[in-house]
Amino acid sequence: MGSKSLGQSAEIYDYVIAHGSEPPDDVLRALQEETAEIGVLAAMQIDAEQGALLTWLTRALGVRRAIEVGTFTGYSSVCIARGLPEDGALLCLDVSEEWTSIARRYWERAGLSKRIELRLAPASETLEALPMEESFDLAFIDADKTSYASYLA
DSSP states (O other): OOTTOOSOOHHHHHHHHHHHOOOOOHHHHHHHHHHHTTOGGGGGSOOHHHHHHHHHHHHHTTOSEEEEEOOTTSHHHHHHHHHSOTTOEEEEEESOHHHHHHHHHHHHHTTOGGGEEEEESOHHHHHHHSOTTOOOSEEEEOSOGGGHHHHHO
8 A cells, every 4th residue: 555545555556556557667667766765755745646636627627827835856746747738737736856956857858848947945935936827727736734724814
């Protein structure tokens, strides 16, 4: 059973994996492997099934503009950006140059770097500075859990 699955039987998890998504492609698999080398912090990366769901949701909802709070090494941002149309845009907010430098390499490798803008600063400050008329069709918040309330304010 997946390490991030709560309250779910092994049978249900196996069914979802077998019928709910395709395995990660070469880009995502390489990103998973490189992130795993980080050690204990690698647990911050979303699972492949969550990534597949993000791509599917982005496409199904017709998302044109998305925002991600907490990018880490970029797995979720690759998945979201893949669900966007060619002229779609993803704004990524993070504080770590170290981890997002990995993300940038994989955005380039996946051919998505033109769709993704990264802002390195505390997310609450970046969100506050956005123009009031700025809007997004999808928001994925996966940063420090204690700050969620401020990100949603």
